[in-house]
Amino acid sequence: MTRKLVDNASIHTPVDHGRPAAGPHMGELLRIERGAMLIENGLVARIGDSDEVRAGLDQRTVDEVIDAGGRCLVPGFVDPHTHLCFVSPREEEFALRLTGAAYLDILRQGGGILNSVTAVRACPEEELYRLTRDRALSALAHGTTTVEIKSGYGLDTDSELKMLRVIERVGRSTPLDVVATFLGAHAVPPEYQGRADAYVDLMIDDMLPRVAALGLARQCDIFCEQGVFSIAQGRRLLAAAKSLGFAVKIHADEVHDLGGAGLAAEVAALSADHLLAAGDPGIDGLAAAGVVATLLPATAYSLRKPYARARHMLERGVALALASDCNPGSSYSESMPFVIGLAVLQMGLSPAEALTAATLNGAYALGIADRVGSLAPGRQADFLLLDGKTPAILAFHAGVSPVDAVYKRGELVARP
Numbered sequence: 001m002t003r004k005l006v007d008n009a010s011i012h013t014p015v016d017h018g019r020p021a022a023g024p025h026m027g028e029l030l031r032i033e034r035g036a037m038l039i040e041n042g043l044v045a046r047i048g049d050s051d052e053v054r055a056g057l058d059q060r061t062v063d064e065v066i067d068a069g070g071r072c073l074v075p076g077f078v079d080p081h082t083h084l085c086f087v088s089p090r091e092e093e094f095a096l097r098l099t100g101a102a103y104l105d106i107l108r109q110g111g112g113i114l115n116s117v118t119a120v121r122a123c124p125e126e127e128l129y130r131l132t133r134d135r136a137l138s139a140l141a142h143g144t145t146t147v148e149i150k151s152g153y154g155l156d157t158d159s160e161l162k163m164l165r166v167i168e169r170v171g172r173s174t175p176l177d178v179v180a181t182f183l184g185a186h187a188v189p190p191e192y193q194g195r196a197d198a199y200v201d202l203m204i205d206d207m208l209p210r211v212a213a214l215g216l217a218r219q220c221d222i223f224c225e226q227g228v229f230s231i232a233q234g235r236r237l238l239a240a241a242k243s244l245g246f247a248v249k250i251h252a253d254e255v256h257d258l259g260g261a262g263l264a265a266e267v268a269a270l271s272a273d274h275l276l277a278a279g280d281p282g283i284d285g286l287a288a289a290g291v292v293a294t295l296l297p298a299t300a301y302s303l304r305k306p307y308a309r310a311r312h313m314l315e316r317g318v319a320l321a322l323a324s325d326c327n328p329g330s331s332y333s334e335s336m337p338f339v340i341g342l343a344v345l346q347m348g349l350s351p352a353e354a355l356t357a358a359t360l361n362g363a364y365a366l367g368i369a370d371r372v373g374s375l376a377p378g379r380q381a382d383f384l385l386l387d388g389k390t391p392a393i394l395a396f397h398a399g400v401s402p403v404d405a406v407y408k409r410g411e412l413v414a415r416p
């Protein structure tokens, strides 16, 4: 048994009450000013006031004492929505968008996501692995200890499986916990232009069963948007995915309010993501169904769109998660501190609400809140030491990483 004691820390963590923290509960943190945490074999054994944690503890049985020096200690970030598995960022397209081209128009003309598909199809698996691993390690250095990574730049069976093998290998070969999501429904591939339903059939008949049989992903996602996949196609694909045991999520109401949030509520999705254009019926549906709304402010920032209505969603009782959406086109940042800064300064979340969204509710958006996303006895000792005394430093110290040290299952894995 390995025992470690983190002492002299200003601890801030959400508390898991068995469901995503929604509405007013998102701002409720456990705060311990002079706190300590005892870690046994990578799991939290005790957490609380320093004197209480140390009471009756035989110091000779502790292998290492980590003095936090009064710094803020928070759970490692859970980033529940990324597209980290790609070849290169689309800089030419970014330049086009700066001169006024619209994201969906670029896709309609065969660019956008489809450019990244051409690159991923041609990329040797080893190289794609190296590129994805290095991005995941950069996310880790910025405090992300659990990350979701989607496929979706293959769009044929072999290339999608290649991406999912790469994603699985990144999970095995880095300190991060990696959750893979099958996103074959990211765009209609060139071979199926004008035949989106036939491509949905291919996913249902061939891709999903193979992904399930190989155990390469347990979540399935779809981009429901004008000119991409319809709500009816989403309903069909996600029903098939659920019958194979996949949990489901939706890129919902990002540019147009198609009713993606409503579909997420209808199919009891783990999360509905984006929601920049979501209307009130969709938002109320998420609250009633207990579906997490995963907001991606770095995407609104990069696309220069109005941010999702976070405060309104909170008032309606929705549980919010925050994610980077890191991808080669619409949002190119793997930094959760940057995302938290946008959430606080541009969407009006309090630092406490943003922390809950970036940890506990992110874990709920992935169905793994019993292991990560909060610090309590039995949970993984995934935590960060920050260069300040409260989580507000994450939003305040802009443009640099306020993360001093990253621990995964009690081990120091990054000191940026």
Ligand code: NIG
Pocket: 083, 112, 113, 116, 223, 251, 254, 299, 325, 327, 328, 329, 330, 331
């Ligand atoms: O979540 N909106 C669709 N998919 C991604 C963007 C992917 C890309 O542009 O490569 C998103 O923003």
Ligand code: FE
Pocket: 081, 082, 083, 251, 325, 327
């Ligand atoms: Fe996305």
